Amino acid sequence: MSGFVVDSTVSSGNSSVAIPTDISGQILDLDEDDDLEVFSKDTTVTDGSSFNASMQTSPASMINQYKFEEDAEDTKDIFVTVDNPESHVTAIETYITYRVVTKTTRSEFDSSEFEVRRRYQDFLWLKGRLEEAHPTLIVHPLPEKFVVKGMVERFNEDFIETRRRALHRFLNKIAEHPIFSSSEDFKIFLTAAPGELTSYKKQGPGFLSRMGETVKAVAAAVRGVRNRPQEFTEMQEYVEAFSQKISSLDKVTQRIVREQKEYLEELKECGPTYALWSQSEEELAEPLKDVAGCVDRCCKETEEQVKNLNDNLIPVLHEYALCTDTLKMRDDLDKAEDRLEWANNALKSDWTRWQKDMRTDLRSAFVDTAERNVNYYEKCLAVWESFLHSQRTDAEGNGNVDFS
Amino acid sequence: QFLGGLGFVMVEKGTSLLKMMEISVAEAEKRTGKNAVNMQETYTVYLIETRPVDAASEGTNPVPDSLWRRYSEFELLRNYLLVTYPFSVVPPLPEKRAEFVWHKLSADNMDPDFVERRRVGLENFLLRVASHPDLSSDKIFYSFLTEENGWKETVFETGFQAKADSRLKALNATFRVKNPDKRFAEMKHYGDELQSVISQLLRVRARAADRLYGVYKVHGNYGRVFSEWSAIEKEMGDGLQSAGHHMDAYAASVDDILEEEEHYADQLKEYLFYADALRAVCRKHELTQYELEMAAQDLTSKKQQREELATGTIRTFSLKGMTSKLFGQETPEQREAKVKMLETQIEEGEELVKERNTECEEFVKSAWVDIERFKEQKDHDLREALISYAIMQISMCKKGIQVWNNAKECFSKM
Numbered sequence: 001m002s003g004f005v006v007d008s009t010v011s012s013g014n015s016s017v018a019i020p021t022d023i024s025g026q027i028l029d030l031d032e033d034d035d036l037e038v039f040s041k042d043t044t045v046t047d048g049s050s051f052n053a054s055m056q057t058s059p060a061s062m063i064n065q066y067k068f069e070e071d072a073e074d075t076k077d078i079f080v081t082v083d084n085p086e087s088h089v090t091a092i093e094t095y096i097t098y099r100v101v102t103k104t105t106r107s108e109f110d111s112s113e114f115e116v117r118r119r120y121q122d123f124l125w126l127k128g129r130l131e132e133a134h135p136t137l138i139v140h141p142l143p144e145k146f147v148v149k150g151m152v153e154r155f156n157e158d159f160i161e162t163r164r165r166a167l168h169r170f171l172n173k174i175a176e177h178p179i180f181s182s183s184e185d186f187k188i189f190l191t192a193a194p195g196e197l198t199s200y201k202k203q204g205p206g207f208l209s210r211m212g213e214t215v216k217a218v219a220a221a222v223r224g225v226r227n228r229p230q231e232f233t234e235m236q237e238y239v240e241a242f243s244q245k246i247s248s249l250d251k252v253t254q255r256i257v258r259e260q261k262e263y264l265e266e267l268k269e270c271g272p273t274y275a276l277w278s279q280s281e282e283e284l285a286e287p288l289k290d291v292a293g294c295v296d297r298c299c300k301e302t303e304e305q306v307k308n309l310n311d312n313l314i315p316v317l318h319e320y321a322l323c324t325d326t327l328k329m330r331d332d333l334d335k336a337e338d339r340l341e342w343a344n345n346a347l348k349s350d351w352t353r354w355q356k357d358m359r360t361d362l363r364s365a366f367v368d369t370a371e372r373n374v375n376y377y378e379k380c381l382a383v384w385e386s387f388l389h390s391q392r393t394d395a396e397g398n399g400n401v402d403f404s
Numbered sequence: 405q406f407l408g409g410l411g412f413v414m415v416e417k418g419t420s421l422l423k424m425m426e427i428s429v430a431e432a433e434k435r436t437g438k439n440a441v442n443m444q445e446t447y448t449v450y451l452i453e454t455r456p457v458d459a460a461s462e463g464t465n466p467v468p469d470s471l472w473r474r475y476s477e478f479e480l481l482r483n484y485l486l487v488t489y490p491f492s493v494v495p496p497l498p499e500k501r502a503e504f505v506w507h508k509l510s511a512d513n514m515d516p517d518f519v520e521r522r523r524v525g526l527e528n529f530l531l532r533v534a535s536h537p538d539l540s541s542d543k544i545f546y547s548f549l550t551e552e553n554g555w556k557e558t559v560f561e562t563g564f565q566a567k568a569d570s571r572l573k574a575l576n577a578t579f580r581v582k583n584p585d586k587r588f589a590e591m592k593h594y595g596d597e598l599q600s601v602i603s604q605l606l607r608v609r610a611r612a613a614d615r616l617y618g619v620y621k622v623h624g625n626y627g628r629v630f631s632e633w634s635a636i637e638k639e640m641g642d643g644l645q646s647a648g649h650h651m652d653a654y655a656a657s658v659d660d661i662l663e664e665e666e667h668y669a670d671q672l673k674e675y676l677f678y679a680d681a682l683r684a685v686c687r688k689h690e691l692t693q694y695e696l697e698m699a700a701q702d703l704t705s706k707k708q709q710r711e712e713l714a715t716g717t718i719r720t721f722s723l724k725g726m727t728s729k730l731f732g733q734e735t736p737e738q739r740e741a742k743v744k745m746l747e748t749q750i751e752e753g754e755e756l757v758k759e760r761n762t763e764c765e766e767f768v769k770s771a772w773v774d775i776e777r778f779k780e781q782k783d784h785d786l787r788e789a790l791i792s793y794a795i796m797q798i799s800m801c802k803k804g805i806q807v808w809n810n811a812k813e814c815f816s817k818m
Contacts, residue, residue: 238636245633252625259622263615269608277601280594283783287790294794359640363818366647370812377804384797391791 078104080175080190082168085160086117095119098164100171102190108182114191122189123167125201129185130174131326136347138354139180140173141322142166143315158310166315173357179350235351243324250317253309260306264299271295286394290387297383305376309369316365320358421540422531426455427549429527430470432519448519449474450526454549471552475500478526481548484559485539487568490688491771492539493778495532496677498525504606504669506614506662521670528674538774571691579694585768588686591775595683602676606669613662624655643818650811657807661800668796671789675782682778685771692767696760703753710746713739 084099097117104112123142130139143166174180188200271292278288421427431451439445455468478497485494502518512518530549533539544562547555630648634641 241636242633245629245636248629249626249633252622252629255625256619256622259615259618263612263619266608266612266615270605270612273601273605273608277598277605280597280601281783284786287787291790291793294797298797359818363640363643363815366815366818367812370808370815373808374805374812377801377808381798381801381805384794384801388791388794388798391787391794 076176077106078102078175078181080168080171082164082171085164096160098167100190108187109191111191116190116192116197117194118189118197120163120167122197123170126174126185126189127170130180130183133183133185134179137177137179137350138323138327140170141319141326142170143319144322162311162315165311166319169315169319176357178353239324239327243321243327246317246324247321250314250321253314253317257306257309257314260302260309264302264306267295267299267302271299287391290390294383294387298380301376301379301383305372308372312372313365313369316361320362323354323358421534421546422457424457425534425549426453426457426468427527427530427534428453428468429523429530432523433472434514435474446514447474448514448522450523452530452549469550471550473548475522475526477548477556478529480556480559481545482529483568484544484562484564485533485542486684487564487571488542488544488562489538490571490692491685491767492536492774493678493681493685494539495529495536496674496681497529498522498670499673499677504610504673506610506617521666525670525674537777538770571688574691579691581690581693582697583693585689585693587772588689588768592683592686592690595679595686599676599679599683602672602679606672606676609665609669609672613665617658617662620658620661621655623651627652627655640818643814643816647811647814647818650807650814654804654807654811657803661796661803664796664799665793668789668793671785671792675786678778678782682775685775689767689771692760692764696757696764699753699756699760703750703757706746706750706753710743710750713743713746 079102081101082098083101085096086099087094087096097119100114100116100118102109102114104114127139127142130137143163174183174186180186188197192200274288274292274295278285278292281288429450430453432448433451434446435449436444436446449472451470451472453468453470455466475497482494482497485492498521501513502515533545539545544559547558551558627648627650630644630651634644634648637644
């Protein structure tokens with residue numbers, strides 16, 4: 001076992017996992033419980049080598065990683081933001097790049113701050129690499145390559161902004177993931193100059209694909225139908241049910257947005273009608289104009305509310321709907337049962353982690369939506385109350401009827 | 405203070421009839437019977453209750469007098485009033501058929517919600533008439549409220565139908581007035597504008613109501629999905645489940661909201677129909693003016709004819725003149741007779757002109773008083789309507805705030 005390192009000192013905040021250069025030996029060792037035990041006790045063998053492959057291989061090290069994960073505090077040592085979209089025009093195409101800023105204290109990084117520009121293709125590449133390397137783990141989805149219905153201009157502001165947010169979320173999910181964030185591909189993505197990235201991408205599969213083969217075998221093992229532990233089956237059942245629910249929610253929310261938009265269309269005509277009426281009146285002119293103003297302001301608030309739903313709740317629901325597609329695909333059936341145990345532990349941890357994340361994300365998305373709705377109604381309330389107030393002071397001024 | 409169903413209506417208690425009696429349309433019932441062509445029909449009747457004012461204030465609360473009337477009888481009453489008080493802006497009836505409906509409302513006259521809204525509208529009509537300075541003292545109106553049997557015959561006996569027919573014919577005819585009264589022309593124009601803008605508003609509002617209904621109801625789906633989802637979750641289950649209940653409540657709340665808005669629509673509709681009544685007064689004034697102008701014109705031409713006969717000159721072309729020229733002069737006796745006839749006609753004509761002139765002046769005076777009264781009433785009522793609309797919106801917002809705050813709490817427990 002040369003060049004093999006597991007760092008258990010999580011509290012230092014510098015957890016890193018080194019990967020052996022030759023793993024073929026490790027795989028065969030899985031059958032031997034001795035090895036498993038050894039590794040589960042293993043602690044501080046630090047070797048300054050930086051990671052040189054994006055594969056997490058030794059099952060034991062994976063177990064350890066997850067064990068630590070469960071006990072570990074959430075100490076964030078890497079911060080990633082995606083912003084500043086810019087359009088680039090070449091002879092062949094027009095495309096958008098986004099600025100990716102990384103701030104980190106991790107030792108594997110040569111510097112503490114990096115700024116690069118990446119385009120959607122690059123994100124897709126990263127996702128692909130991570131999925132290839134960790135077929136059993138859940139990679140957060142990316143926004144769709146092409147826009148769905150109802151959009152004309154691929155590069156319109158709203159679309160770009162929505163995409164930017166989704167890309168930001170994607171990278172942050174990767175950064176927060178115990179395994180993915182240590183990925184070499186991730187590091188390259190965050191730090192490489194454009195030329196570097198291109199050539200890195202071009203690197204033949206070779207060693208990496210061999211890696212891929214072996215891990216695919218592991219993955220296949222994991223997906224074995226026979227002798228599946230109860231938990232695994234439950235998980236798949238849950239995934240099936242959950243994916244239905246989340247995609248229903250996605251649809252319901254989109255329907256709400258549609259209905260709101262149609263409501264808005266009609267409401268937009270009310271204000272002007274009141275205004276038109278006020279032109280024929282004398283005494284009534286002012287209250288009518290005021291009502292027109294109130295209706296118009298409510299229209300603006302409704303517009304804002306629709307935008308909020310579109311920008312905040314829908315992308316999150318949509319991403320989780322996409323997630324479940326990935327989750328379900330992990331259900332490819334295949335052979336060998338033996339790898340099951342260690343693989344299941346890894347899966348289970350990742351799965352638990354994912355569930356926790358999901359709960360947090362969806363909870364905050366819904367709380368946020370509810371808050372915005374409250375806000376919307378509060379604003380409209382204020383609009384109408386001020387109208388009432390103005391009418392009352394008018395009336396009292398004119399000595400009119402009592403309003404109680 | 406008994407102000408009647410819609411509450412906001414400016415019904416002056418001080419005027420004649422309401423000083424003496426309380427009026428209400430208390431109930432509606434379905435009846436079936438044979439109609440004029442001996443066919444079975446189903447119709448609705450409305451119970452009109454009246455009670456002397458003193459009795460209520462004494463606290464003894466006796467059983468009110470009551471009788472049943474159907475919509476067509478109300479129509480008959482109104483037509484009678486239209487003909488008999490042409491200078492009055494006669495209060496309108498609630499719509500004959502449901503219009504400006506949005507999809508959830510029924511356009512069926514038998515629909516209980518429609519019947520209920522009509523009941524309120526009919527009561528409102530009676531209160532308006534009963535508080536009108538001119539109409540409230542009308543005997544036919546009084547017997548409408550108090551005499552169930554034979555009322556129809558009494559109305560027909562007034563002979564108003566004949567007047568109605570001739571008036572109707574005249575009003576439907578196109579005629580041009582030479583010197584239109586500016587004020588009435590402006591009023592008519594205002595009536596046109598009011599009718600047009602309120603129609604538009606009612607249309608737009610109905611469409612918006614339809615859409616709003618959709619928005620709220622779709623949230624009901626959240627309720628269903630959250631509930632189903634909570635069944636497969638452990639920690640999130642409770643939060644989801646209760647959030648789902650709030651979504652259901654939210655979806656259900658739209659029914660009351662829109663029902664209240666329907667009352668607002670009814671208030672607008674009343675003035676939509678009032679606009680028509682206003683235009684009718686202006687049109688009748690035009691007719692009166694026209695008839696005066698016709699009479700004056702006729703008189704002028706007769707006077708001219710007399711002059712021609714007297715001086716022997718033909719100033720204007722007249723067939724008689726031509727024929728006498730062609731077929732010889734008349735005898736002095738013939739001419740004498742002619743002149744005498746003309747003199748009588750001129751005398752009658754002058755009487756007629758005087759009459760019509762007085763008619764016109766009185767019409768203008770009475771109409772203008774009522775129009776001013778109407779303007780004040782309209783300004784007051786519509787302002788109240790706008791205020792009640794604002795209150796409805798506020799209530800809707802408050803409900804929304806409550807539901808979403810509750811939902812937020814549930815979500816945060818997810």
